[in-house]
Amino acid sequence: MDPIVLAAGGALVSAMATDGWQHARAAVVAWFRRHNPEQADNIYADLEVLRGQVAAARAEADQTTEQTLVRAWRARLQQLLDGDPELAVELRRLLEEHINPGPSLEEQAQVRSVVMRAEAHDNSRVYMAGRDQYITEGS
Numbered sequence: 001m002d003p004i005v006l007a008a009g010g011a012l013v014s015a016m017a018t019d020g021w022q023h024a025r026a027a028v029v030a031w032f033r034r035h036n037p038e039q040a041d042n043i044y045a046d047l048e049v050l051r052g053q054v055a056a057a058r059a060e061a062d063q064t065t066e067q068t069l070v071r072a073w074r075a076r077l078q079q080l081l082d083g084d085p086e087l088a089v090e091l092r093r094l095l096e097e098h099i100n101p102g103p104s105l106e107e108q109a110q111v112r113s114v115v116m117r118a119e120a121h122d123n124s125r126v127y128m129a130g131r132d133q134y135i136t137e138g139s
Helices: 003-015 021-035 037-059 063-083 087-099 105-110
Strands: none
Touching (some): 003 063, 063 087
C-alpha cells in the first residue's frame, strides 16, 4: 500500500474527532469530485456514517473497530491511486493542507522549545521524553 495512503487513511479517521472536521470533510468531498466524480455524491454521506462509527468506537474504547474503519478508507484511497498513481501528489497535498494541516496560528504561538542533554557512561542508561514516558523492564 502506498505510504501516502497509509497516512491519509489514518489522518482522515483521526480528523473526525477534531474541530476542523467540517473543513476536512469539504476538502475530501471536493477532492473526490475532481478525481472520481461517480463516487462524489456518496462520499459526503459515507463520511458522515464513518464519523458516527468512529464516535461510537471511541466512546466504547473499541480500537479494533476504529482500525477496521481506517483500513476500509485506506483501501478506498488505494483504489484511486491504483487507477492513477499521479494522484499521490494531490493526495499528499490534501493530507497536508486540509486533513492534517498542523497547528493553528494560536497553537504555534504557544509552542515552546525544549532542549535536553544527557550523557551516559559505562553501563548507565538515559531515558528522555518530551512528555509521558512508560518504561517496563523485566527484573
